[in-house]
Amino acid sequence: MILMRMSKALSKVKLPYLLLLPGFLFLFTFFILPILNLAQTSTQTPIAGGDTGEYEQTLRFANYIDAFIENREQFARSFIFAICATLLALAIAYPLAYAIAFKAGRFKNILLVLIIAPFFTSFLLRTVAWKQILGEEGFVVPPLRTFGIIGESTTLTSTSFAVVIGMTYNFLPFMTLPLYASLERIDPRTMEASGDLYANGITTFRRVTLPLSMPGVVAGTLLTFIPAAGDYVNAAILGNPNSKMLGNVIESRFFKIVDYPTAAALSFTLMAAILILVTLYIRKAGTEELV
Amino acid sequence: MVDVSSATRGDLRLTRITKSYGDFTAVDDLSLTIPEGSFFALLGPSGCGKTTTLRMIAGLEEPTVGSIHLGTTDITTKRPYQRPINTVFQNYALFPHLTIFENIAFGLRRRGIKSVDADVNKVLDLVELPHLAQRKPTQLSGGQQQRIALARAIVNRPALLLLDEPLGALDLKLRRQMQIELKWIQREVGLTFVHVTHDQEEAMTMADTIAVMNEGGIEQMGSPADLYDNPKTAFVANFLGQSNLIKGRIEGTDGDNLVVDLYGQKISMSKNRSHAVDSSIYAGIRPEKFRISLTGTPTRGNVLTGGHIEEVSYIGVSTQYQVAMPWGQELMVFEQNDDGVPPFDKGDQVVISWEPNFTFALRGDEDVEAGTEVAPDDLDEDE
Numbered sequence: 001m002i003l004m005r006m007s008k009a010l011s012k013v014k015l016p017y018l019l020l021l022p023g024f025l026f027l028f029t030f031f032i033l034p035i036l037n038l039a040q041t042s043t044q045t046p047i048a049g050g051d052t053g054e055y056e057q058t059l060r061f062a063n064y065i066d067a068f069i070e071n072r073e074q075f076a077r078s079f080i081f082a083i084c085a086t087l088l089a090l091a092i093a094y095p096l097a098y099a100i101a102f103k104a105g106r107f108k109n110i111l112l113v114l115i116i117a118p119f120f121t122s123f124l125l126r127t128v129a130w131k132q133i134l135g136e137e138g139f140v141v142p143p144l145r146t147f148g149i150i151g152e153s154t155t156l157t158s159t160s161f162a163v164v165i166g167m168t169y170n171f172l173p174f175m176t177l178p179l180y181a182s183l184e185r186i187d188p189r190t191m192e193a194s195g196d197l198y199a200n201g202i203t204t205f206r207r208v209t210l211p212l213s214m215p216g217v218v219a220g221t222l223l224t225f226i227p228a229a230g231d232y233v234n235a236a237i238l239g240n241p242n243s244k245m246l247g248n249v250i251e252s253r254f255f256k257i258v259d260y261p262t263a264a265a266l267s268f269t270l271m272a273a274i275l276i277l278v279t280l281y282i283r284k285a286g287t288e289e290l291v
Numbered sequence: 292m293v294d295v296s297s298a299t300r301g302d303l304r305l306t307r308i309t310k311s312y313g314d315f316t317a318v319d320d321l322s323l324t325i326p327e328g329s330f331f332a333l334l335g336p337s338g339c340g341k342t343t344t345l346r347m348i349a350g351l352e353e354p355t356v357g358s359i360h361l362g363t364t365d366i367t368t369k370r371p372y373q374r375p376i377n378t379v380f381q382n383y384a385l386f387p388h389l390t391i392f393e394n395i396a397f398g399l400r401r402r403g404i405k406s407v408d409a410d411v412n413k414v415l416d417l418v419e420l421p422h423l424a425q426r427k428p429t430q431l432s433g434g435q436q437q438r439i440a441l442a443r444a445i446v447n448r449p450a451l452l453l454l455d456e457p458l459g460a461l462d463l464k465l466r467r468q469m470q471i472e473l474k475w476i477q478r479e480v481g482l483t484f485v486h487v488t489h490d491q492e493e494a495m496t497m498a499d500t501i502a503v504m505n506e507g508g509i510e511q512m513g514s515p516a517d518l519y520d521n522p523k524t525a526f527v528a529n530f531l532g533q534s535n536l537i538k539g540r541i542e543g544t545d546g547d548n549l550v551v552d553l554y555g556q557k558i559s560m561s562k563n564r565s566h567a568v569d570s571s572i573y574a575g576i577r578p579e580k581f582r583i584s585l586t587g588t589p590t591r592g593n594v595l596t597g598g599h600i601e602e603v604s605y606i607g608v609s610t611q612y613q614v615a616m617p618w619g620q621e622l623m624v625f626e627q628n629d630d631g632v633p634p635f636d637k638g639d640q641v642v643i644s645w646e647p648n649f650t651f652a653l654r655g656d657e658d659v660e661a662g663t664e665v666a667p668d669d670l671d672e673d674e
Contacts, residue, residue: 189384192351195371196378197398197443207397211388 042264053258060261067265071249078246078270079277081160081235082228085167089175089224090217092168097179097216098209102188112180115173123170127237130166131157134238158240166234174223182216183209218285222278229274246270300375300450301362302326303348303483308357310343317343318354319507325451325485325500330477332486332498336530336662340507341487345453348485349378361450372401377444378453382460383436385428391415391439392424398447414442417476434465441473445480454486458493470496491531495519503527505662521651523566525573528653529662534575535622536659541570541652548647554618558593560650571655579625580649583612583641590644598622600639610634614643 043063044055068075100111118126134140134156144150156162186209194204210217232247239245246266253263303325310318318340325331333341346352348359350371358367366374377398385394395414396407404410415421418438428436437457444452457473458466474497477484488494494501495515502512503526511518511527522528525536539553548559551574560574583600584590601621602613605628612624612635622643626634635641 187382187384189380189382190386192371193378193380193384193386194397195351196349196376196380197447198372198401199397200370200372203401208386208388212386 038264038267041260042268044261053260055260063261063265064269067262068269070262071246071266074244074246074249075269075273077160077243078229079273081164081167081243081245082225082231084164085171085228086175086221086225088164088168089172090221093172093175093179093220094217097176097183100180101183101186115176115180118173124233124237127166127170127233130162130169130238134162134165157238158243160239160243162238163235163243163245166238167228167231170234171224171228174227175220178219178223179213179216182213182219186212214285218282222281226274226278230270300327303451303485304360305344305348306358306360308344308347308354308359310340310347310352311355316507318347321357321508323502323509323512325483327450327483328481330474330484330486330497330499332488332494332501333504334488334491334494334501334530335504335510336489339504341489341504342455344504345378345455345485345487348451349376349453350374375447375450376453377447377449377451378455379437379440379444379457381456383428383440385436385440385443387428390425390427391420391431394428394439395443395446397443402447410446414446417445417479418442433460434469437461437469441476445476445482448480449482451483451485454484456488457486458488458490466493473497495531503530505530519577520649521564522575523653524661525653525657525659526662528575528651529660533578533623535578535581536573536575536653536657537620537622538655539572539574539652541565541567541572549652551650551652553595554616556595558595558650559647560593560652561648564648564650565652567652567654569655573653573655573657573659575651575653576645576649578611578623579609579627580645581622581624582644583614583624583626583635584644585635586640586642588642590642592644592646593650594642594644595622596642598641598643600635600637600641603634603637605634614641 040057041055043057043059043061045058045060045063047054047056096115100108100115104111132138136155136157141150141156145152150156190208190212191204194208195201199207230247232245232251235243235245235248236251239248250263250266250270253259253266303323305321305323308318308321308323309316321340321344323344333344335341343352347354350366350369350373353368358365360366361375386397389397392411392415395411399407399410411424412421415424418441420435420438420442423431423435423439428439431439437460441454441457454473458469461469470493473484473486477497486494486498498515500512501515501518503510503518505526511523513521518527518531522531522534525534528534528536537553539551539558542550542552542557544550544562545559547562549562549565551558551560551572553574558574565572582590586596595616597617598614600612601615604611607628609625609627612626613621614624615621624643628634
């Protein structure tokens with residue numbers, strides 16, 4: 001009897017750890033070990049007289065400074081593009097999520113399925129498709145030329161614009177879904193109460209709806225900004241050599257130039273920069289103050 | 292922006308209001324005047340159109356037909372924020388992201404008032420919760436949230452305060468307490484209160500005037516005592532308290548009284564309590580107006596003989612009897628347990644008597660079940 005109870009109590013204590021174990025083992029093997037390995041690589045230098053791709057550990061932290069100075073332009077571009085794509089996605093997704101949450105009625109579920117429907121085809125394929133859409137024979141360029149909005153010689157493919165548009169498109173669902181989730185949770189009666197208390201539609205949005213949807217805004221912008229800042233697919237497919245982002249530099253350093261230390265140092269710098277920015281952002285948005 | 296202080300005041304008049312949703316008519320040709328300064332209750336079962344009426348007054352719905360006037364101003368198509376009317380919402384609808392102070396200050400700030408502290412603190416004192424000013428709504432109990440919702444509305448001193456089932460989410464004890472407090476606050480601030488409820492006891496406790504609503508229209512309007520003692524329809528007789536309705540026939544008159552035959556026994560009643568259109572009537576008597584005595588003991592007033600006790604339920608303050616009458620009907624009788632006489636037993640042969648002027652008469656073609664089948668506690672929020 002006592003033994004049974006003891007083993008019961010023991011398993012109660014152990015159970016959470018047992019549940020954590022598979023996840024921990026997976027992350028340890030495939031995340032923590034590689035990260036440590038990457039950290040190690042980032043301070044290596046080429047072996048004197050060695051072959052391409054042969055490095056030795058010399059704890060040269062100056063690798064970080066060299067890598068940053070050499071690629072500061074791509075660094076800045078990564079963040080500017082990511083911010084542009086995030087703001088554009090927010091501008092498109094907010095009205096969309098608002099309409100689905102409050103105005104869609106019985107079409108709500110269909111619209112939600114449509115939001116995630118693009119995931120049924122490959123990310124790469126959808127990005128390549130934008131080359132067609134923005135191409136000379138696409139749906140966008142000819143009308144813009146006809147109305148003289150862009151010049152005869154202006155093209156949209158292989159531009160920074162195309163890269164930002166591509167990222168906006170690809171990350172739009174990650175913006176829309178959290179926005180929808182937080183808007184949908186708002187009690188419509190709080191909006192009625194705001195109208196009842198002398199606030200017109202715009203004031204109600206500014207004072208009630210928007211603040212109550214901030215958790216969704218924060219989650220959506222993070223889910224868009226973080227992958228966008230590290231993205232290289234959109235720049236590779238839709239951009240040109242002058243619209244390269246840091247992701248493209250890391251990719252070519254790793255796989256083409258075989259400059260492992262610089263690639264590793266850039267990866268860490270990018271990670272740190274994103275972490276700092278996100279921390280500041282969350283502090284400023286003050287999500288823990290919200291419901 | 293509405294400058295409430297100088298905005299139109301006066302009686303609220305609804306003129307021939309109809310509200311339809313497709314084929315469904317929620318409110319049907321309703322006219323109503325609510326006098327300034329009164330505590331007015333719209334009482335009815337769920338689905339009777341009372342909440343829709345309230346939402347039209349608030350401006351959250353627009354009537355399909357008809358007009359709404361406040362004083363001399365037509366407010367029928369005015370937006371909610373353009374009306375000097377505030378609402379205490381069912382479930383309160385406090386702003387969860389704002390402090391209690393900011394919740395209450397919301398309306399004042401929207402009207403461009405800069406110094407709100409004095410007004411906000413005054414209503415916080417009125418609802419006796421000044422210490423909660425810096426809390427968030429989720430940190431408050433249901434009863435406290437209810438008071439804050441009230442404070443948030445009355446701080447604006449609206450021409451009209453609407454209360455939509457304001458006590459529905461509170462437990463019975465708290466509800467009783469809030470009923471008394473609401474009544475006190477209404478007298479204190481002197482605003483017109485329009486209170487929507489399905490709870491007849493709540494309406495009777497608080498309101499000066501009650502409009503009983505049924506199927507989109509007003510069944511009867513009057514003071515609580517008026518409605519209770521002199522209901523015009525079976526719906527009102529049954530929805531406000533309980534009634535014994537006995538089929539009968541008017542035989543003649545005797546001065547200011549009517550002589551009525553109930554299954555061969557003659558009773559008398561006051562003429563002005565009769566709403567009959569011909570000689571066929573239902574005589575109505577409230578269960579607590581009946582007296583029971585054993586057959587053979589002296590009685591006074593109207594008397595019905597030949598009954599026997601069918602069921603006895605002792606409920607402390609009173610005893611409830613079901614008395615089976617010779618014509619097969621069971622009458623309900625409430626006797627106060629205040630005379631030291633032990634309750635009657637099942638099977639006792641009894642006579643029932645009552646004061647003639649407690650009798651009311653309804654039309655003989657009424658549905659005696661009207662207003663009984665709707666469980667008043669079955670509250671449908673979406674009405």
